[in-house]
Amino acid sequence: MIPSLSFYGPVIGLSVLSLALFALDALVRRPAQEMRSFGFWIGLVGLALTATLIPGVPSEPQLFGRGMLVWDSLSYVVTWIGLLAAASIFLLSAGYRGYDNLRLAAYHGLVVLCTVGIVFVAMAQDFLMALVAIELVSLPLVVLCAYVRKDPAAKQAGMKFFLISAFSSAMLIYGLSILYGILGSTSFQAVKDGAAVLEANRTLSITAFLLVLVSFGFKIALVPFHVWVSDVFDGAPTPIAAFLSVAPKVAGAAVAFRVFSLMLDPGSLGMLMVLAVLAAVTMTVGNLLGLQQTNVIRLLAYSSVAHMGYLLIGLVAGGGYGLTGFYFYAAAYLFMNAGAFVVVMSLTQAMGSRDLSAFDGLGKRSPLLAGLLTLFLMSLAGIPPLAGFVAKFYVLSAAYKAGWLWLAAIGVLNTLIAAAYYFKILKAMYFNAPVQEDSLVLDKPLRVLLLVASAATLVVGLAPQTLLGPLQRLAGSTSVLEKGAVMDCCKVESAPTPTPEEKDHAPHEQ
């Protein structure tokens, strides 16, 4: 039995870190360059320390915080992804020219604050909790999008992101207020226990869940709620675009997974079918839009839209299989996307252009960098033997096994469209003549990130068992034993007096 206080470990660690960074920004008067490296190092060390606070995964999901939070493999994996994404964004930011002459201590604090939100989202076991957590993710992101105040595009990106998140939160509130009317509770458990009640109020329930889904749809940028993505990615600082493409989306998908796959009976209300259609449309439209792009950042934005479609396949497939696929896909995407962003960011800022033509002849100018970007793009396209291929293979086979044949087929065919636009970059790099001859030099933090990302992409592709084995065990503990947690939770919900579990927790909380 893990003491309940330890489940707060990552949240407390991150909060302290972020407050420390804000305090640093407010109290210390030093030149911008120094503040930037203070923020970088304190942030990185803080994240590493917080990582040691992440509790292990219990054999069955553990409820805490009066049943509003849960610690299981989903929370565990998403917490890790949040931390790793934050760390990779620190490395990426260290090499971003757009931040030169800015005091970045508070910037790092904001990223950490956003990560706190991500951890909360991953742990939420209650709609209200989820709402607050999602706000905690979104608000720092609004500031981060507009962090380069003098850049009108960044301001616009921040504004767009703010309006979209406000709108989608409103949808979530509307949906959950209807759900509260039906179930008399905002807990996710109530969704599970109240299956009969939901079925009895079918139309109303479907309306409520659709509203919730639309809200999540905006957060995860599912088609047709994706229109903000390319503008925000293009306007925001590139490191923030990289962060946006992974961590908040995975967290949003995780809470969707919890609600629609683990809690809501998969067969009821036809929500799974809605999700399946959304996944199919998201992949296809995301990829088709990517095909049209010549702005590489926008291209990566649409690629992230398409990848969320694949992630959703894991959700639709459900069960231990789908959950493992979800984890694996998220992890693989984190690394290959980070790697691709390193090269794209360095090149676009060196060339001062985000057009595809900036990549012309990179294969001649910097063979190593071009080779690595090739690796990441092929992994994103799902070509063996790289991490992206195994990830796609896993979610598609999960869909196949769960009987979603048509969804798997669309997923397979989408690989083709995706390959077509990732290969446009390869074509520019290798087949076109270079405009400039000088080779591209990367800062040290970027090189570190590149090394880690490429190693992960290769190792996970060549020896998938290294990641797959542990993830499978994790997923098993959540999906198979979910029923056990339901029983515990019912007691929490129904009994006004403290349950044995709560009594257990009491001493630690003092």
Next chain:
Amino acid sequence: MNVLSLIIFLPLAGALALLAIPRENVKALRLLALLSAIATFAASVWLWVQFNNVSSDFQFVEKYPWVEAFGIQYFLGVDGLSLPMVLLTTFLTVLAMIGSFHITDRVKEYFFLLLVLEMAMLGVFLALDLFLFYVFWEMTPIPIYFLVGMWGGPQKNFAAIKFFLVTLFGSLFMLAAILGLYFHTTPNTFDYTEILRQSGAFARMFQLVAFGCFFIGFAVKIPVFPFHTWLPLAHVEAPTAVSTILAGILLKIGAYGLLRFSFTLFPVAVQELAVTMAVLAVINIVYGAFCSLAQTDIKRMIAYSSINHMGYVLLGLSALNIVGFHGAVLQMVNHGIITGCLFLLVGVLYDRAHTRDINAFGGLANVAPVYTGMMMVACFASLGMPLLSGFVGEFLCFLGAFQDPRLRVMTGISLLGLLLTAAFFVVLIRRVFWGSLPEKWKNFRDMDAREMMATIPLVLAMIVLGIYPSFLLAPMNETLTAILGLAKRVIP
């Protein structure tokens, strides 16, 4: 000793070693690439010597768990079907290396990609786990994409991406079928031998769908009409040595896969669809020949003749008898040798004249007797002249198909293709080598030592295989008989 792994990964080791050599040192790069290819060839010859001809089982089997979560294994084995393909691959790659020595632009990348390509192709021929097979299969188009796109002709960009997307399109169908097989077995497995053991229980409908998906994947590579559109473009735009490998080896992986997996795992579908395949084969033969006849670009002509020749292979396979099978596999090897040689020879011509237009030449026999002789042997072998290797394979394909009463008419029609093939090769020889020599080719150099080194082994192989084909047939016999038995299984 894991000789199969050694064969597969020797080229990769060579490729990685290339990375350590500075790019200015072109000589060392070439030498190292050639040495890795020769070492791989030597290892495959050793394999041939050690190979047991009287067994239809997989030999030199290597089996290790790879991804336990999926039951995926690193499972390799060689039998009488894969052995000739492995030999063809390693042999042609050595010659392609020699034929690439005139490349001066980005030499390091070029040989790196060529060696990675060799590794992927060898992996395709030796993998017996379907997942592993797919991984190698999907790795083959990538080096080719770069090789065509970086060192190709004027339309290289389009040729490269079209080739890649069309083959990926086919592969995805195959991936779907492989997933289907995985979930149709208990316990779920990608192990070919295990799937084969359970294949008796596959329902007719499942067999048809899975066979269809596999067929699309393989048909793109063979290529079977209507999936052939990438071929003329890619073959023509590719640099000489890459055309050699494309035509010589890559087209074979489709036919190999068909015989190895589709024919053995889905007997019901094979028997039902044999006639359909024969129809496609006839279209390939006749259509390919007509297209060839219409070309004035020599390289394009040979590219289309590949469509025609791979039609013979498909015809022999769809005969579903041992004669046809022998013919098909022999034709696969022969086509690799002959067309590989033809592309190298056309490369020789293009390097000197910078044109491949058939009408631009004439009377070259007067100034380049060695070149003329080589070209004539290769052309005659290709059109099926007896005592040269092309004849044996084609003859057996026709003989096999003719034995099946359902295919008689089609065999008759495809003889027309044979006639047309003869016609366009004779036209080619007449226009280029006979007649009066135009003024501008007065100083046409005959072949130099390097070019001869790349082509003479192939010409010798044509003659040897034409006179004494049975040394290649011997190792194949048991395996092909076993495959035939599996393909003709009657499932209650």
